[in-house]
Amino acid sequence: MLSKDNDKMKISQQEMDHIFYLNRQLTKLKVAQNEGGRKQIFVSHSRKDQEGKDFINSLTGTGPGNVKAFYYSFEGETPPHSTRLKEEMVKSMSVFLLKSSIENSWTASWINYEVGLAHGIGKNIWVFENPRNNNASFPIPYVTAYIQRPERLERRDVFPYNKIIDVAGMSNPKDISENGQELTEFTCTNEECKAKYFIWLIDVNKKFRCPVCGKEMVLK
Numbered sequence: 001m002l003s004k005d006n007d008k009m010k011i012s013q014q015e016m017d018h019i020f021y022l023n024r025q026l027t028k029l030k031v032a033q034n035e036g037g038r039k040q041i042f043v044s045h046s047r048k049d050q051e052g053k054d055f056i057n058s059l060t061g062t063g064p065g066n067v068k069a070f071y072y073s074f075e076g077e078t079p080p081h082s083t084r085l086k087e088e089m090v091k092s093m094s095v096f097l098l099k100s101s102i103e104n105s106w107t108a109s110w111i112n113y114e115v116g117l118a119h120g121i122g123k124n125i126w127v128f129e130n131p132r133n134n135n136a137s138f139p140i141p142y143v144t145a146y147i148q149r150p151e152r153l154e155r156r157d158v159f160p161y162n163k164i165i166d167v168a169g170m171s172n173p174k175d176i177s178e179n180g181q182e183l184t185e186f187t188c189t190n191e192e193c194k195a196k197y198f199i200w201l202i203d204v205n206k207k208f209r210c211p212v213c214g215k216e217m218v219l220k
């Protein structure tokens, strides 16, 4: 009897897609109303990761047509933090997570809270990592795409960073392409993980650590 009722409660993929669609429409509306049409991305980061912030800032800008990066700082904000974080998350088109050497488990916990919240309300989660600084090993439960990045960009129009920022991260990673270049769809080969996400690698040996389970992967 109970299992029958549980079946009724299940949400189909089609319904989930519709929820995500509605959320996207709502996000567009909120952006249009609140930000004068300026799109916002929520950047989930460690306070000490200045290099990561500089990287994002080289893609975003302060002009009227630019994408605005929102960084939450626990020092300057009025508690309770979860309320304000949620408000800013809802207003954002997507979440950009800067993976770096996280200084403590406290930061990792907040980043995981932000990722869970973002996934729950249907936002894309783009994980950016500098492969030269990849010793952060905390798991990220849900990832839309894992993007390796250089230390810094000399110019803004470098694929795929330019394309991802142009749509404020709010498109299917399949649609991110330029001159035949595109992100690769990947399934983690760890039997206990099997997470699916898109990847962009700059490491010459095509090595990376699965952002979900932390196991070393090589793209064949």
Ligand SMILES: [Zn+2]
Residues within 6 Å of the ligand: 188, 189, 190, 193, 194, 195, 210, 211, 212, 213, 214, 215
């Ligand atoms: Zn994995």
